Amino acid sequence: MKNRKEKTFSQLGYPGRLVAVEGVDGSGKSTQIYLLKRWLEMQGLKVFFSEWNSSGLVKSATRRGKQQKILTPTTFSLIHATDFADRYERQLVPLLKAGYIVLCDRYKFTAFARDTVRGCSPDWVRKLYNFAALPDLTFFFRAPLDVSLNRILQGRPQLKYHEAGMDLGLSDNIEESFKLFQGRLLKAYAKMKTEFGLIQINANQPIEKQQELVRDRLAKVIDIKGYQLDQ
Amino acid sequence: MAAKRNSASKVRPNKKFLGYDLPGVKARELTGKLIVIEGADGSGRSTQIKLLVDWLEAKGYATTQVGLKRSSLASEELERAKNGNILNRTTLSLFYATDFADQLENIIIPSLRAGFIVLADRYIYTLMARDLVRGLDDKWVHNLYSIALQPDAVFYLKLSPEKLIQRNFMKNHTLDYWESGMDLGLSKDMFDSFVKYQKLLSDKFDEMRKSFDFTIVDSDQSVDSLNQELRNHTKKIIN
Numbered sequence A: 001m002k003n004r005k006e007k008t009f010s011q012l013g014y015p016g017r018l019v020a021v022e023g024v025d026g027s028g029k030s031t032q033i034y035l036l037k038r039w040l041e042m043q044g045l046k047v048f049f050s051e052w053n054s055s056g057l058v059k060s061a062t063r064r065g066k067q068q069k070i071l072t073p074t075t076f077s078l079i080h081a082t083d084f085a086d087r088y089e090r091q092l093v094p095l096l097k098a099g100y101i102v103l104c105d106r107y108k109f110t111a112f113a114r115d116t117v118r119g120c121s122p123d124w125v126r127k128l129y130n131f132a133a134l135p136d137l138t139f140f141f142r143a144p145l146d147v148s149l150n151r152i153l154q155g156r157p158q159l160k161y162h163e164a165g166m167d168l169g170l171s172d173n174i175e176e177s178f179k180l181f182q183g184r185l186l187k188a189y190a191k192m193k194t195e196f197g198l199i200q201i202n203a204n205q206p207i208e209k210q211q212e213l214v215r216d217r218l219a220k221v222i223d224i225k226g227y228q229l230d231q
Numbered sequence B: 001m002a003a004k005r006n007s008a009s010k011v012r013p014n015k016k017f018l019g020y021d022l023p024g025v026k027a028r029e030l031t032g033k034l035i036v037i038e039g040a041d042g043s044g045r046s047t048q049i050k051l052l053v054d055w056l057e058a059k060g061y062a063t064t065q066v067g068l069k070r071s072s073l074a075s076e077e078l079e080r081a082k083n084g085n086i087l088n089r090t091t092l093s094l095f096y097a098t099d100f101a102d103q104l105e106n107i108i109i110p111s112l113r114a115g116f117i118v119l120a121d122r123y124i125y126t127l128m129a130r131d132l133v134r135g136l137d138d139k140w141v142h143n144l145y146s147i148a149l150q151p152d153a154v155f156y157l158k159l160s161p162e163k164l165i166q167r168n169f170m171k172n173h174t175l176d177y178w179e180s181g182m183d184l185g186l187s188k189d190m191f192d193s194f195v196k197y198q199k200l201l202s203d204k205f206d207e208m209r210k211s212f213d214f215t216i217v218d219s220d221q222s223v224d225s226l227n228q229e230l231r232n233h234t235k236k237i238i239n
Helices: A029-042 A056-067 A073-097 A108-117 A122-128 A145-155 A174-196 A207-221 B045-058 B075-084 B089-113 B124-133 B138-147 B161-172 B190-208 B223-238
Strands: A017-022 A047-051 A101-105 A137-142 A199-202 B033-038 B063-067 B117-121 B153-158 B215-218
Touching: A017 A029, A017 A073, A017 A108, A029 A047, A029 A101, A029 A137, A029 A207, A047 A073, A056 A073, A056 B075, A056 B089, A073 A101, A073 A108, A073 A122, A073 B089, A108 A122, A108 A174, A122 B138, A137 A174, A137 A207, A145 A174, A199 A207, B033 B045, B033 B089, B033 B124, B033 B223, B045 B063, B045 B117, B045 B223, B063 B089, B075 B089, B089 B117, B089 B124, B089 B138, B124 B138, B124 B190, B153 B190, B153 B223, B161 B190, B215 B223
Parallel strands: A017 A101, A017 A137, A047 A101, A137 A199, B033 B117, B033 B153, B063 B117, B153 B215
Antiparallel strands: none
């Protein structure tokens, strides 16, 4: 896959910086990005947080597609790309132009992992998303599969159809399907590590220890003093 | 993804995708025919499709009709987005592609598998032309629609912008915001914008003719003679 032409926001000359967290469900990435956001906010910095699959108008179509189970791998991919594009064009890019540190809970790597596991061509999906620049920093939270599975299965026993990859027909049992699907996603992420320079964080260690690593790394790459509010 | 231009009159033995195969679909199992009618609003597409359907059904062929913004997945939100003009170009492009892919997989492909003749009131070419005149990257747009099935025939109903205007006024005495390309800011005057935008689209279609296999049909003729011309082309495909 030759994607090396793609640039980060910093390389494109944006004043803002984009930091993304990636990983399978239950890897603890949402907790980590929340703590990162708190840390930056408490220093009075310009911070914005954005979540996957959250654009208003597109979301209602996505919801219908999921409820009625009419999504195919291709339309699943396209509707999420539409949602992402909406946030990207209307929110992320303007904020990055205004010099914000934008924190994304999942970025295009989530689509690369999910869509290719569902059977879409990896090349097609990567090109689909090449309107979006690469993050300046991407953390990949990686825990052994059984650890992340346990976190989800203990805390939230009601698994959702697509989240469990039931549409792939891996197993009729939703929990079994979830395990198989998450295992494939983890492999897909691991493959992207070198392709996109994802920074792997061992997610099987205390939360505060992970957060310390994340903050250190971020402070090395981004000169956070330059992102004060009211400048 | 290029198709030879001179193959218009030949029967294509097997269906194929323009670029990437859709997961789980065997193109060779699709025994029906896919016929696409392209052309601007006012070029006579829907009238001609209706007449083609009558003719085909009279001959005993089963037909299915598809068109833009008709998917159960995305049509409702697309309509709302267009009315509010709240989506940017990449988003709108992807939303249209979603609408297209939903119909491709849930209507077009099953119909072709069952041996139907599918008549498409516009296909990816209109969507691509719209994206391209809005400045989206050519390679990106081609990749986006490389999941489409190559039609058995594409008829492009061509009419000058001036004649299109007259036909639009005959129909409802008003020009549509999007069909006039008002979002491009070509002109504040809707009439001027319509003429300029339709010219841009028509140029794009002429360009795309080089890589895709279009049959250009002059729409400046009577409904019946135009339909006769389309029937003659269609006969070569279905026999």
